Amino acid sequence: MAALLEVRGLVAGYGGARILDGVDLAVEAGGITCLLGRNGTGKTTTLKALMGLLPATAGSIRLGGQELAGLPAHRIARAGIGWVPQGRSIFAGFSVEENLVIGGLGHGARLDDGLLERFPVLAERRRQDASTLSGGEQQQLAIARALAGRPRLLLLDEPTEGIQPSLVDRLAETLAGIAREDGIGLLLVEQNLDLALGLADRVLVMEKGRIEYVVEAAGLADALPALEARLSI
Template sequence: MLIEAAGLCAGYGDARVLHGVDLSVGEGEIVALLGRNGMGKTTTVKALMGLLPAMAGRIHMGGTDVTALPAHRRARLGLGLVPEGRRVFPTLTVEENLRATAVPGGRWSLPDVYALFPRLAERRSNFGNQLSGGEQQMLAIGRALLTDPRVLILDEATEGLAPVIRREIWATLARLKDEGQAILLADSRLQAILALADRAVILTKGEIAWTGATAALQADAELQRRHLAV
């Protein structure tokens, strides 16, 4: 497995949010992390990235224990994050944002990102705060790809975006899947995720409520209603 968490517990201060979470992402696999709002998806992402310390459990990347490593060390080992809220550098241009994270000699280059997102090429001289929400999300994805991730983690990749932009982002993720990019996708757009992901993990109150193939989840309306319906 490229990344694997076993018995992962994490939270804020003394309050635990995650209670023994087990999940993994393998080569070329897309895994969906699902659950209603407040069930622990973002906390899981932060704990995997090293932005929150693990209170218990272990995290391994390619067999290496990274539980105690800081976020920048995990990034060097191949974790790329597209965070909730995008968080592009507002006073840097598109190209400066991209160059700031680019790993020399990585699988992705600046021309590759511009080919993936032609709109970024058109806006390469615009500052981050001059972009639309959709353009900022494209920039956040391109920036993460330039870190040469073995596993790309996306937290609410299409939140707050117009439908046409959401479709473009989903199409981009499908293209990345075709190219063999492993992805952990935390999102609430169930139908789009079911069409893309190989497996799903459902969180309820910080615990694994269900895990399995997305085909099984898609075929089980009662399971969807019980754990995911708003």
């Protein structure tokens, strides 16, 4: 079976600085791929390049067979990639519901109540100003907003950053549900190794702008010492 997302030889950077030096990766529908690596190895840059927020200077990005490299962000979003940025980036001053309507509108999709079943906190607070939500709730809103656009693939940049530890497990469950039940592919950047190992069915380690190490779910337990060695400072 062909993967949902197939990336080959992706090159991108800021100005003259080449950050991504030929990234290859794949994400299956309903699969969770976790991107690990030390600071500055290009994890966030990879997500941004996939989303079209940073121009890809070479390589191919295929989503369900459709070539996306070189398209602007809004076209990539419409093609089926949802983006949950680091720091949530919800619209303050908009209600929870308005944030979700905005999330669905660009695709022409309508807000459906089924979406909120996965996020009971948001359902309770749908009329509340989004800036009054806690960090964890805002993170849920950012994920729900991305889902409102009915993506096939979701990119998440450190979704558990700055969230109280007791909520991290709940968030992980939500993410697992999105992948297993809705069949959406997830590609997430994560610093939390335990979470990554518990959630992912494939772990990628980035070094100097390339994917240098790939571990599938079955081999995760055996690969732990090697992973820790690659991630330690």
